[in-house]
Amino acid sequence: MNLLEFRQVTVAFGDYVAVEEVSLALKPGEFVGLVGPTGCGKSTLLNVAAGLLAPSQGEVLVEGRPLKGLNPLAGYLFQQDAILPWKTALDNVALPLVFRGRPWTEARREALAWLEKVGLGRFPRHFPHQLSGGMRKRVGLAQVLIAGPRLLLMDEPFSALDVQTRQLMENELLRLWQEDRKTVLFVTHDLEEAIALSDRVVVLSAGPRSRPIGEFPIPLPRPRDVAEIRLTPEFLRLHREIWELLRGEVMRAHAGA
Numbered sequence: 739m740n741l742l743e744f745r746q747v748t749v750a751f752g753d754y755v756a757v758e759e760v761s762l763a764l765k766p767g768e769f770v771g772l773v774g775p776t777g778c779g780k781s782t783l784l785n786v787a788a789g790l791l792a793p794s795q796g797e798v799l800v801e802g803r804p805l806k807g808l809n810p811l812a813g814y815l816f817q818q819d820a821i822l823p824w825k826t827a828l829d830n831v832a833l834p835l836v837f838r839g840r841p842w843t844e845a846r847r848e849a850l851a852w853l854e855k856v857g858l859g860r861f862p863r864h865f866p867h868q869l870s871g872g873m874r875k876r877v878g879l880a881q882v883l884i885a886g887p888r889l890l891l892m893d894e895p896f897s898a899l900d901v902q903t904r905q906l907m908e909n910e911l912l913r914l915w916q917e918d919r920k921t922v923l924f925v926t927h928d929l930e931e932a933i934a935l936s937d938r939v940v941v942l943s944a945g946p947r948s949r950p951i952g953e954f955p956i957p958l959p960r961p962r963d964v965a966e967i968r969l970t971p972e973f974l975r976l977h978r979e980i981w982e983l984l985r986g987e988v989m990r991a992h993a994g995a
Contacts (some may be wrong), residue, residue: 747796756945765962767919771932774942775991780925813887815870817894828862834885852880872903890922908964944991
């Protein structure tokens with residue numbers, strides 16, 4: 739059974755149709771990268787999967803059941819930091835457990851273990867403004883994962899980071915994902931990032947009325963180092979193949995801008 743499935747999903751904002759008749763299924767434990775030109779509705783689909791936005795037509799299924807309201811299996815990592823500036827790193831990570839009724843003492847103990855997991859065990863009392871961009875992303879990742887989601891929705895989470903920090907975060911994500919193989923829907927503009935991380939890359943057409951126009955299995959071996967895998971002949975072959983399709987959509991989006 740699929741963990742997440744879009745069935746003929748259309749999302750319209752008044753007369754503007756962002757995505758049209760999108761059908762896409764994610765198996766348990768699958769890491770799927772979603773790429774497409776700017777404005778093609780990638781974030782819209784994430785919001786629909788999270789239950790933050792209802793489809794205008796079609797439906798979303800979670801483990802075979804229609805999604806009504808917020809998706810109880812999902813954790814969402816946004817492009818912008820979603821951590822609270824007046825809370826320490828420790829308390830930011832602990833918050834999801836506190837919201838679920840756990841005592842602060844117990845939640846902080848578990849949060850400290852997660853900070854250790856993401857390499858921030860020495861910074862529990864630091865506030866967000868005292869942390870680098872990459873460190874804040876690690877706090878955000880720990881904050882999402884501590885709640886134990888079975889589905890991770892990721893909206894260009896590393897796009898604001900420099901190249902070196904981004905690669906460190908990509909490897910960190912793969913290391914944590916490798917532990918329990920959550921289902922991941924990862925939105926990015928960066929085709930190289932999508933290939934390096936994913937089991938499958940889905941290409942969306944230019945908007946409006948965007949829809950999937952290509953799916954590419956990524957048979958690269960795991961575990962992966964994202965810097966090293968980019969240098970392999972198979973990676974370069976996949977990049978050429980997917981870019982051949984994606985380039986036309988990017989040009990179409992720019993022509994219509």
